[in-house]
Every structure is written in structure tokens, then in C-alpha cells.
Amino acid sequence: xxxxxxxxxxxxxxxxxxxxxxxxxxxxxxxxxxxxxxxxxxxxxxxxxxxxxxxxxxxxxxxxxxxxxxxxxxxxxxxxxxxxxxxxxxxxxxxxxxxxxxxxxxxxxxxxxxxxxxxxxxxxxxxxxxxxxxxxxxxxxxxxxxxxxxxxxxxxxxxxxxxxxxxxxxxxxxxxxxxxxxxxxxxxxxxxxxxxxxxxxxxxxxxxxxxxxxxxxxxxxxxxxxxxxxxxxxxxxxxxxxxxxxxxxxxxxxxxxxxxxxxxxxxxxxxxxxxxxxxxxxxxxxxxxxxxxxxxxxxxxxxxxxxxxxxxxxxxxxxxxxxxxxxxxxxxxxxxxxxxxxxxxxxxxxxxxxxxxxxxxxxxxxxxxxxxxxxxx
Numbered sequence: 001x002x003x004x005x006x007x008x009x010x011x012x013x014x015x016x017x018x019x020x021x022x023x024x025x026x027x028x029x030x031x032x033x034x035x036x037x038x039x040x041x042x043x044x045x046x047x048x049x050x051x052x053x054x055x056x057x058x059x060x061x062x063x064x065x066x067x068x069x070x071x072x073x074x075x076x077x078x079x080x081x082x083x084x085x086x087x088x089x090x091x092x093x094x095x096x097x098x099x100x101x102x103x104x105x106x107x108x109x110x111x112x113x114x115x116x117x118x119x120x121x122x123x124x125x126x127x128x129x130x131x132x133x134x135x136x137x138x139x140x141x142x143x144x145x146x147x148x149x150x151x152x153x154x155x156x157x158x159x160x161x162x163x164x165x166x167x168x169x170x171x172x173x174x175x176x177x178x179x180x181x182x183x184x185x186x187x188x189x190x191x192x193x194x195x196x197x198x199x200x201x202x203x204x205x206x207x208x209x210x211x212x213x214x215x216x217x218x219x220x221x222x223x224x225x226x227x228x229x230x231x232x233x234x235x236x237x238x239x240x241x242x243x244x245x246x247x248x249x250x251x252x253x254x255x256x257x258x259x260x261x262x263x264x265x266x267x268x269x270x271x272x273x274x275x276x277x278x279x280x281x282x283x284x285x286x287x288x289x290x291x292x293x294x295x296x297x298x299x300x301x302x303x304x305x306x307x308x309x310x311x312x313x314x315x316x317x318x319x320x321x322x323x324x325x326x327x328x329x330x331x332x333x334x335x336x337x338x339x340x341x342x343x344x345x346x347x348x349x350x351x352x353x354x355x356x357x358x359x360x361x362x363x364x365x366x367x368x369x370x371x372x373x374x375x376x377x
Contacts, residue, residue: 009101020046020098024062027097036087036102046100061091062098166205170198196241203275206268207337211320214344221262221348228257228266228298228369229291235270236289239278247283250274254291259298259369261349266369269345272338273302273365280363281306293371300367309357317355318343342367 009017009030016033018026018041029041037049047059086105091098173195176183183191213219229252236252243250259266270289277287285305292299309317316322320340342365346353350370357363 009099015101015103017102018046018100019094019096020062020100022097024059024098026100033102036104058089061089062100166198166202170195170202173198192241196245199238203271204337207272207341210265210268210341210344211337219344219348221265223260223262226259226261226263226266228259228300229254230256231263231267231270232274232289232291232300234267235274238271239274242275243278243287246278246281248278248281249286250278250289251286252289255293257291257293257298257371259371261369265345265348269342269367270300270302272342273300273367276338277302277304277306277363277365280304294368296371298369298371300369301364302366303362303364305362308359308361308363309355310359314355314357318353 009015012030013032016036017030018033019028021027024046026042026044026046034041037044046062049058087102088105090101090103092101093099173191176191177188177195210219232252232254236250240250274287274289277289281287281304287305288301288303290301290303292301313322318339320337343353346367352366352368354366355363356366
């Protein structure tokens with residue numbers, strides 16, 4: 001063996017090397033060797049390093065060591081009851097005596113196997129925990145679905161129950177308003193305020209009812225040719241009393257544009273956008289509602305000079321019951337359903353809905369509707 005090879009053996013972390021004298025006692029041992037034979041080394045007999053049944057085999061190996069390496073599989077341990085370590089033994093003669101080299105057999109594999117077993121136990125425990133949590137989530141999801149169904153039924157029931165008396169109240173208010181000669185100016189103002197509040201409640205009930213129908217998948221559209229500009233006129237006429245009360249100028253512009261849609265639902269969409277714009281525009285501001293045709297489509301634009309929507313809120317304005325921080329901080333009334341209804345109606349019509357805004361700089365809502373096909377229906 002070369003001197004370099006012997007030096008490498010003494011420094012090895014994977015094999016242990018010991019120098020034996022003629023009596024087969026250890027006179028020098030590497031740290032790795034002592035670790036393999038469990039902290040025994042210098043002064044120990046080579047025969048004492050193995051279990052009893054293999055002592056003779058190891059001694060014969062030491063006695064017969066020649067120029068070539070010899071191998072033997074032995075188990076190293078203090079006594080037969082101690083868990084053995086399988087090794088391969090090489091013996092060779094050196095200038096100073098006999099070299100005994102021990103290499104653990106399958107130690108890496110055994111360690112890996114133990115790690116794999118531990119990992120398997122951990123994965124099994126995790127799997128059991130995941131199954132348990134999965135069952136909990138399934139139960140919670142089932143409860144949430146049931147609560148959602150009950151909520152939808154409640155909204156639908158309440159909306160229907162409110163709508164009938166409110167419609168009756170609106171009829172009587174309109175009858176009172178027609179009594180031109182029978183009302184004093186003060187009474188007429190009272191009737192106008194009552195009429196606006198009834199209309200507001202009816203809009204809220206319609207929104208609630210529509211959301212309940214959308215949740216139940218019962219939104220049905222009766223598609224007919226419609227003049228988008230006339231829908232804007234209807235919505236603007238209904239919103240003018242609110243605009244006048246808030247000292248907001250409400251302006252409409254545009255030419256007739258034919259689209260295909262459900263009259264009631266599209267009117268609800270336009271009405272919600274216009275009322276929303278008026279509500280969030282301070283006194284002295286303006287709301288412009290425009291209609292235009294472009295690339296075979298009808299384009300509705302509602303632009304206001306209101307409080308605007310912060311960028312971080314713009315992605316959420318169409319979420320149900322969401323209210324921007326500006327609306328909340330100014331204590332502006334609202335349920336957070338109006339824009340949800342707008343988006344649901346727009347989606348049902350295959351329309352594109354977008355919003356552009358900046359905090360304190362107004363807002364623009366744009367709805368692009370499919371145009372009425374050539375020749376109509």
C-alpha cells in the first residue's frame with residue numbers, strides 16, 4: 001500500500017482504520033474506527049471487537065493477512081445482546097504492523113430505510129389529519145350551502161312580501177300627486193318626498209329579489225329590440241328628483257342605438273348606475289349619461305364628478321354587499337348590492353362592464369352591449 005493511500009485511510013469518514021501489533025492488539029485507531037466499534041480502540045484485542053461466533057474468523061484473517069486485501073463480513077458489538085453493526089473487514093500488512101480496516105455495510109441504506117419509515121409514519125399521520133380536516137370542511141361546506149339556500153329563500157320571501165304593499169303605496173302616492181287642486185304646496189312636498197322614498201324602497205326590494213333569483217339560477221331574460229337612449233331617458237327621469245334634492249346636475253346625451261335585451265333588467269341596470277352616480281356626487285357636481293354606437297355595439301357611459309373609488313377598492317366594487325371606504329367614511333346610505341346587480345345583468349346579456357376612477361376625481365362606468373342584429377327578430 002502506498003503512503004498516500006494509507007494517509008487517506010486514516011482521515012476517512014466512511015471507513016475506520018486501526019494498526020495492530022503481532023498479538024493482534026490495537027495500538028492506534030482512527031476516530032472513525034472508534035466510532036464504528038463504539039468508542040473502543042487502543043489496547044483492545046481485535047478479537048474483542050466482534051461478537052463471539054466471529055472472533056476466530058477475524059483472528060485467522062489477521063494472521064493470514066498478505067499483500068492483498070481480504071474481506072470478511074463481521075458484526076461489531078460489545079456483546080451478543082447488543083444490536084450489531086454489519087461491516088466488511090480488510091486486513092493488510094504495513095511497515096509498522098497490521099492494518100485492520102472496517103467499512104459499515106449497508107449503513108447508509110439502513111439509515112435511509114429508517115428515515116423512510118419515519119417519513120412514512122409522518123405521512124400516514126398527516127394523511128389521517130388531512131382526512132379529518134377534509135371531513136370537517138365538507139361538513140362546514142354543507143352547512144354553508146344550507147345557510148346560503150335558506151338566505152336565498154329568505155331574501156326571495158321578504159322581497160315578495162315587501163313588494164306588494166310598496167307597490168300599493170306607490171299607487172296611492174301617485175293618486176295623491178294627481179290631486180292638483182286638493183293639496184297645499186306643503187302637502188305636495190310631503191307627497192313628493194314620500195314618492196321618492198317608496199321608489200327607493202322598491203329599487204332595494206327589486207335588487208334583493210334579483211340577487212335571490214340569480215343565486216337560485218332563475219334569472220330569465222326576455223330579449224327584444226330596445227332603444228338604449230330611451231332606457232337612459234326613463235332612468236334619468238326617475239332619478240331627477242334625487243338629483244335636484246342633492247343639487248346635482250343630471251345630463252343625458254346620445255342618439256338612438258338599438259340593442260337586444262330585456263327591458264326590465266336593462267332599465268334596472270341603467271337605473272342603478274345613474275342613482276349610484278348621483279348618490280356619490282357632492283352638491284354642485286354633475287352626472288353625465290351618454291349613449292353611443294361603436295363597432296356594431298351599444299355603449300352606455302355613466303360619468304360623475306363624485307368622490308371616486310380608490311384603486312384598491314375598484315376590483316371589489318361588484319362584490320355583493322361591498323362598500324368602498326369612501327362611502328363608509330361619509331356615512332352614505334346603501335346596501336352594496338347595486339353594482340352587484342349591474343354586473344349580473346350585464347353578464348346575463350353578454351355585455352362588457354368596466355370602471356375607471358381615481359380617489360376624489362369621479363368615476364366612469366361603461367357598459368358595452370351587443371347591438372340588435374340586422375333585420376331584428
